[in-house]
Amino acid sequence: MAIAKAERLMNLALCLLGTRRPLSKRELRESIEAYVESFGPEKAGTGSDDSFNRMFERDKDDLRELGLVIETVENLDGEVGYLARRDSNRLPPITLDAEEAAALGLAAKVWQQARLAGAASGALQKLRAAGLPEDVDPYEAHGALEPRIPVHEASFEPLMLACRDRRPVVFDYRKATAARPEPRHVEPWALECWRGHWYLAGWDRDRGAERVFRLSRITGKVRSRGGGFTAEVPDVVTVRETVASWAGETADRSARIRLRTGAGYPLRAKATSVRELGGGWDELEIPYGHGLDAWLVEFGPDVLVLEPAELRADVVDRLRAVAKG
Numbered sequence: 001m002a003i004a005k006a007e008r009l010m011n012l013a014l015c016l017l018g019t020r021r022p023l024s025k026r027e028l029r030e031s032i033e034a035y036v037e038s039f040g041p042e043k044a045g046t047g048s049d050d051s052f053n054r055m056f057e058r059d060k061d062d063l064r065e066l067g068l069v070i071e072t073v074e075n076l077d078g079e080v081g082y083l084a085r086r087d088s089n090r091l092p093p094i095t096l097d098a099e100e101a102a103a104l105g106l107a108a109k110v111w112q113q114a115r116l117a118g119a120a121s122g123a124l125q126k127l128r129a130a131g132l133p134e135d136v137d138p139y140e141a142h143g144a145l146e147p148r149i150p151v152h153e154a155s156f157e158p159l160m161l162a163c164r165d166r167r168p169v170v171f172d173y174r175k176a177t178a179a180r181p182e183p184r185h186v187e188p189w190a191l192e193c194w195r196g197h198w199y200l201a202g203w204d205r206d207r208g209a210e211r212v213f214r215l216s217r218i219t220g221k222v223r224s225r226g227g228g229f230t231a232e233v234p235d236v237v238t239v240r241e242t243v244a245s246w247a248g249e250t251a252d253r254s255a256r257i258r259l260r261t262g263a264g265y266p267l268r269a270k271a272t273s274v275r276e277l278g279g280g281w282d283e284l285e286i287p288y289g290h291g292l293d294a295w296l297v298e299f300g301p302d303v304l305v306l307e308p309a310e311l312r313a314d315v316v317d318r319l320r321a322v323a324k325g
Contacts, residue, residue, distance in 0.1 A: 009059055009062055011032045011033065012032055013063055015031055016068070021081070022073040022080075022082055023081050024082075025056060025082075038051075069088040153218065155215050155222045156215060158224070159215070163200075166229055168187050168188075168205075168225040168228075169225060170185050170223045171186070172218070173213055173217055184204060184213070186200070186203065186205065187205065197215070199213065201237050205230065253287070255292065255307065255311050257283070257284050258284075259299075259303055272286065
């Protein structure tokens, strides 16, 4: 089956590249052997026509995925034809030095844990076919450390595609202070990995404002919605800066907390001072900025806020909201 499909795609590509005028579906159906065998005149009929149309559309999409530029042209009679112009499908000479090739190899390795690994490998194969020097190995190790972008969330791929296609989505999202998830209607702008977690920035239609969502808190499936965006997409989407401000990274004050011994290592990493209190508790001084209360709530009974008073009150309010469900 795989060989038959590859041969069919090759024949279709050669037909589209070899013609000087657009070829209609009917002409391609009568010219390519695989189509003739499956959908020849003796098999003509409504069911056969529908099956051919589906196969042809899949084949055309597969060729475009492989990089072939296929043009759709409508003649004076309104009939649609297809062709692949040679000048549109000819790559310019590829000149990459060893450092540039190494950078491409590292970029491909970064995505090896995601479903983008196949696309990255395919891109390097196309570069190799287009003239990447044979003595340069893009995958060769260039250091003791190798970059990785972990992608464990099932929502990553549908959100990535939605960002690319500018398509609104709906998903269930559980806030750190909520007992159960709530539906969110979002116009997705960009995804970014920050401190080991993936975040989505976009326009929250229900709240009428920009919001950032942590993918690990998305539950269930991401569902696509029809229509376009209603809010203007910023020229630069600052996901990292937005997340940093919500996480208190732009803090200009300090807070004192008690932290259970052996717990809360992310808080310990941020602490400017740590003092052992005994009895299974330590006292920490940490930067205090917007969103710190939501972060502290995640550590539950392992954290006790000492000061300032407003931070303590905010944390207590959030805990009470969770307790009420």
